[in-house]
Amino acid sequence: MKKTQLLIVFILVGGLMAAAGGGAAWWWLNSRGATPQVAEQKPQVDTREYRYVSLDKVIVMLRGREGEPLSHYLALDLVFKTPLESEKTAKAHLPLMRSIAVKAMSAYTFEQAGQMTVDQFAAGINQAYDEGYAREPGGKPFVEAMIGKLIIE
Structure with missing residues (x-):
């Protein structure tokens, strides 16, 4: 046992x-x-210091339907999130940035613009800037373009 x-x-x-x-x-x-x-x-934290450069009163005539008697327009104020070291360059590029925004926004019709959200406009603007600055040797002098004011009339 x-x-x-x-x-x-x-x-x-x-x-x-x-x-x-x-x-x-x-x-x-x-x-x-x-x-x-x-x-x-873990998400990386961006510790750079930023400045915000504004581009006011970008006014664009929206395309209308053929034969439509009324003109419609879109007015927006843009704000660019710019690293401190690029602030001077961003201010010097304001005419180019206005031109890119006008070109991008003038492609919309009044109906299209009326159905879009502010986030969709911002995404379209940022995509236009990415494409516009792809040919520039120094690249974009800002991180992001934001919409400060948007009026569709």
């Missing part, structure tokens, strides 16, 4: 040691990155 009890104790201890060893190996491999895991990325 003692031999049977001793054998059962050895089997139980061996099983517990195998389970503990397997758990320890699993923990060690996971902590060392042996199994592929999706790395949790």
Whole structure:
């Protein structure tokens, strides 16, 4: 009877040691990155100092339907988020930035403009600036163009 009890104790201890060893190996491999895991990325914080450069009173005639007697227009004020070191360049580029905005906004009809949200206008403006500045050697002197005021009449 003692031999049977001793054998059962050895089997139980061996099983517990195998389970503990397997758990320890699993923990060690996971902590060392042996199994592929999706790395949790923290958003990078932009610590640059920004200035905000404004471009006021951009007025665009909207396309109308053929034969429509009334003219419609869109007026907007833009604000450019500019890194401190690019503020002077951004101010020098205001005529170019006005031209790109007028070209982009004049493609809309009154109906299209009336159905768009401010976010959609901002996305369209930013896309136009990305395309317009793709040919410029220095790139854009601002990070983002935002809409300060929008009037569709």
